[in-house]
Amino acid sequence: MDSDEDIMYDDDYDDSGNESSGDDDVEFAMVEEPNNPKERQELDEYPYEVLTTEQILQHMNECMKEVNIVVEMPSTVIRMLLNHFRWDKEKLMERYYDGDPEKLFTEAHVASPFAKMAVPAKIAKKEHRRTGPSVEECEICLSTLPSSVMSGLECGHRFCVSCWAEYLTTKIMSEGIGQTISCAAHNCEILIDDATVMKLVPDAKVRLKYQHLITNSFVECNRLLRWCPSPDCSSVIRVQHVESRPVTCRCGHTFCFACGNNWHEPVRCTLLRKWIKKCDDDSETSNWIAANTKECPKCKATIEKDGGCNHMVCKNSHCKTEFCWVCLGPWEPHGTSWYNCNRYDEDEARAARDAQERSRAALQRYLFYCNRYMNHMQSLRLEHKHYATVKEKMEEMQQHNMSWIEVQFLKKAVDILCQCRQTLMYTYVFAYYLKKNNQSVIFEDNQRDLETATEKLSEYLERDITQENLVDIKQKVQDKYRYCDSRRRVLAEHVYEGYDKEWWEYND
Amino acid sequence: MAGLPRRIIKETQRLMAEPVPGISAVPDEQNARYFHVVVAGPEGSPFEGGVFKLELFLPEEYPMSAPKVRFMTKIYHPNIDKLGRICLDILKDKWSPALQIRTVLLSIQALLSAPNPDDPLANDVAELWKVNEAEAIRNAREWTRTYAMGNI
Numbered sequence: 001m002d003s004d005e006d007i008m009y010d011d012d013y014d015d016s017g018n019e020s021s022g023d024d025d026v027e028f029a030m031v032e033e034p035n036n037p038k039e040r041q042e043l044d045e046y047p048y049e050v051l052t053t054e055q056i057l058q059h060m061n062e063c064m065k066e067v068n069i070v071v072e073m074p075s076t077v078i079r080m081l082l083n084h085f086r087w088d089k090e091k092l093m094e095r096y097y098d099g100d101p102e103k104l105f106t107e108a109h110v111a112s113p114f115a116k117m118a119v120p121a122k123i124a125k126k127e128h129r130r131t132g133p134s135v136e137e138c139e140i141c142l143s144t145l146p147s148s149v150m151s152g153l154e155c156g157h158r159f160c161v162s163c164w165a166e167y168l169t170t171k172i173m174s175e176g177i178g179q180t181i182s183c184a185a186h187n188c189e190i191l192i193d194d195a196t197v198m199k200l201v202p203d204a205k206v207r208l209k210y211q212h213l214i215t216n217s218f219v220e221c222n223r224l225l226r227w228c229p230s231p232d233c234s235s236v237i238r239v240q241h242v243e244s245r246p247v248t249c250r251c252g253h254t255f256c257f258a259c260g261n262n263w264h265e266p267v268r269c270t271l272l273r274k275w276i277k278k279c280d281d282d283s284e285t286s287n288w289i290a291a292n293t294k295e296c297p298k299c300k301a302t303i304e305k306d307g308g309c310n311h312m313v314c315k316n317s318h319c320k321t322e323f324c325w326v327c328l329g330p331w332e333p334h335g336t337s338w339y340n341c342n343r344y345d346e347d348e349a350r351a352a353r354d355a356q357e358r359s360r361a362a363l364q365r366y367l368f369y370c371n372r373y374m375n376h377m378q379s380l381r382l383e384h385k386h387y388a389t390v391k392e393k394m395e396e397m398q399q400h401n402m403s404w405i406e407v408q409f410l411k412k413a414v415d416i417l418c419q420c421r422q423t424l425m426y427t428y429v430f431a432y433y434l435k436k437n438n439q440s441v442i443f444e445d446n447q448r449d450l451e452t453a454t455e456k457l458s459e460y461l462e463r464d465i466t467q468e469n470l471v472d473i474k475q476k477v478q479d480k481y482r483y484c485d486s487r488r489r490v491l492a493e494h495v496y497e498g499y500d501k502e503w504w505e506y507n508d
Numbered sequence: 509m510a511g512l513p514r515r516i517i518k519e520t521q522r523l524m525a526e527p528v529p530g531i532s533a534v535p536d537e538q539n540a541r542y543f544h545v546v547v548a549g550p551e552g553s554p555f556e557g558g559v560f561k562l563e564l565f566l567p568e569e570y571p572m573s574a575p576k577v578r579f580m581t582k583i584y585h586p587n588i589d590k591l592g593r594i595c596l597d598i599l600k601d602k603w604s605p606a607l608q609i610r611t612v613l614l615s616i617q618a619l620l621s622a623p624n625p626d627d628p629l630a631n632d633v634a635e636l637w638k639v640n641e642a643e644a645i646r647n648a649r650e651w652t653r654t655y656a657m658g659n660i
Contacts, residue, residue: 139606140571142518159606167605170572186604186611 046245048257051236056215056225059238063087071096076193077105077113079214083179084108086221109182109189111154138163140184151200153192157185164200168192172206178213228253229260244269265423266495267430271506275429279370295359296321297328297352328352369432376425379458383421386414386461393465402470409478413461416481420454420488430495435505439498446491453484512540515571519608531613533564541566545577545613549656550621554648555583558656562592562616564609574603575612584644584651586625586634594619595629 051059064078067089071078081104085091095104105112137144140163152158159167164184171181181197183190194214201207212234219225219236228235230253237247237257244258246265255262259269261276293302296312299319303312310325322331329349394407427447434440457480465473498504520540523533530550536542545562549555561580567573577599579592587595598607598615628634637644 141513141515143514157606163605166572170569174569184604185606186598187602188604 046239046243046247048237048239048247050228050250051225051238053212053215053234053236056219056236057211060215060218063089067092073113074193076195077110080110080179080191080193081105081108083217083221084110087218109180109191111190111193140167151196153183153190153196155183155185155188155190157183157188159184161200165202168197168201168210169203169206172197172201172210172213176213178210179217226257226260229255263422264426264429266492267426268499271433272426272429274508275432278366279373289363294325294328295356297323297330297355300359323352324349328356366432369428373425373428376421376428380418380421380425383414383418383458386417387411390414390461397465397470409474409481410461413457413477413481416485416488417454417457417461420450420457420484423488423492424451424454427491433506433508435507437503437505439494439503443491443494443498446487446494450484450487450491453480453487457481457484513570516540516566519610523609528610528614531617533609533613541570543609547613547617547620549652550617553621554645555585555620555652555656558583558652560620560656564612566609571605571607574599574607575609577612577616582651582655584633584648585620586623586628586630586637586644587619589630593629595627 060079061075064075064082067078067082068075070093073081081092081096082089084107085095102112102114134147135144136147136150136158138150138158138160140159143160145160149160149162150158151161151164167184168181171177181192182188183192194210197210198207201210216227219227223242224239226237226239227233228237228249228251230249230251233249233251233253235250237249239245239247239257242258244256246254246263247257248254256264256269259273261269261272264272267275289302293304295302296314296316296319298321299314299316301314301316301319303314305312305325311331312323312325314321314323323329324331327349329352390410390413394410397407398404424447427443427450431440431444431447434443457477460473460477460480463473495504520535527533530548531545533543533545536544543564543566545564547560547562549558549560559581560583563578563580565576567576577594579588579594581592582590583592589595594616596615596619598604598612623637625634625637633644633647636647
């Protein structure tokens with residue numbers, strides 16, 4: 001029985017799948033997805049695969065089969081149980097053999113696959129009591145219908161197929177629930193298995209969404225899998241162990257497997273996360289604050305002066321300090337001569353200004369790194385536009401008797417330019433948190449070299465390439481990008497060496 | 509309005525034919541999805557003798573989503589706030605399309621008999637209900653007399 005179920009389940013995910021329902025359009029929507037062979041890529045000995053949604057399903061089925069070989073239950077029950085244990089096979093097996101499988105089914109809200117025999121009798125009785133053996137009332141649409149259009153799970157709650165379809169569609173499409181749709185009856189927590197959903201939902205679009213919800217929860221529960229974060233891409237990267245490494249999806253997007261952000265060499269995920277949060281929180285705000293406000297010299301509340309005289313009274317009810325807006329010194333000695341504020345050098349006022357300067361300096365420092373980070377990000381965006389112009393140029397050159405291979409250097413140059421921009425961008429995140437020491441000075445030198453070289457390369461690519469200067473420019477561009485690439489590697493290697501040897505000390 | 513689903517027509521007919529004791533629900537003349545509801549305070553509860561007006565609306569998605577129900581009469585109850593909103597699981601995540609207007613109103617009636625201060629909506633009421641139940645019940649009686657008697 002179990003192997004039958006298993007095969008049926010697999011069929012579902014292929015294209016036939018019209019097992020029992022008699023619906024003529026029970027074909028699985030997944031067929032639209034391309035059926036590419038597995039792509040195994042290797043980069044710096046960090047092996048990973050790019051999987052299509054369909055391959056994820058295969059992978060999911062394989063996981064279920066592994067369990068099935070041992071515990072022999074219908075695949076769909078295994079899927080629900082595995083999901084209950086967040087796809088931890090060992091945990092499931094352990095619990096399963098730990099004693100009471102029925103208790104396990106109840107806990108996971110799964111209809112017991114072993115209780116099937118008991119159910120038909122119960123339903124038959126129910127039918128009989130109500131309206132005779134051949135018709136039943138659907139409790140959702142309140143119509144009296146022939147039993148042939150009624151359906152339900154092992155819990156015995158039966159509704160008509162069109163109400164089921166509407167119920168499941170609402171759950172899937174409006175509420176975005178896939179993995180945990182329970183029976184439509186009140187207080188019944190039995191979960192609905194895939195085969196039943198597929199049988200009862202006629203709309204291909206809804207089934208596709210259901211599929212996505214199921215795969216999504218599978219991918220999200222699994223540490224070794226990650227969706228490609230690029231918009232409209234539905235591929236999944238599968239690795240053998242989690243590490244902060246770049247992975248490139250089929251769609252061309254390169255990102256860090258560990259955190260899902262764009263590849264951020266040389267900075268580490270934790271610092272990047274901190275940085276992104278900081279930027280999200282206050283980049284624009286802090287600009288404005290720096291330009292328009294001062295702090296109360298006592299309680300440090302930020303104050304915007306929106307009019308009135310320079311005699312300030314802090315509005316903070318615990319503070320109420322009176323001070324001079326111009327010199328930040330206490331108001332008292334100013335008396336009535338505030339207009340000239342001739343107290344500039346008073347000790348207290350100086351101390352207040354110093355404190356303020358320190359906090360402004362911290363802000364200035366942040367803005368310094370933030371601006372450069374943003375600037376490289378912006379340039380990176382612009383360099384991406386180069387691809388289009390470069391492509392045009394390459395075509396033009398090929399029309400002028402150059403071979404395809406001879407013009408590839410241009411694309412290569414843009415590739416490297418973008419890589420360098422990206423690295424530079426993240427060096428400023430790293431530098432922001434870095435405490436000054438001998439190694440950090442070397443790092444800054446490397447950063448400067450790479451920056452200069454990158455700007456040069458960018459400049460060369462902006463130049464007009466003509467038939468006459470082509471040979472010369474090709475040579476120069478090639479020299480430049482080789483140099484840039486080597487500088488980028490040197491910088492990255494230095495940072496990584498620092499990680500190993502614990503050279504780096506951080507602020508905050 | 510677009511045609512009323514068969515389910516709503518049937519449910520309304522049955523509600524009229526076999527009303528629930530202590531509850532009346534009458535569809536609005538203009539809008540068959542809007543019901544004027546009156547619930548009698550259950551015997552033995554501090555709401556006994558009171559007559560509580562409610563409004564009930566069946567949204568477009570009904571019965572796939574729950575009806576919207578609200579008390580129109582002020583009531584002193586830990587699970588009903590001063591706007592008349594009700595904290596009841598079947599009106600939220602525990603809604604099932606197999607539930608009906610009838611079952612919803614019965615649940616609300618049951619909620620009046622058995623307030624649940626551990627899952628409060630009106631915090632101050634729930635607080636008092638837990639610390640000094642006698643006083644809370646006195647308040648509930650008082651409110652029932654003031655707002656739910658003789659003004660329907």
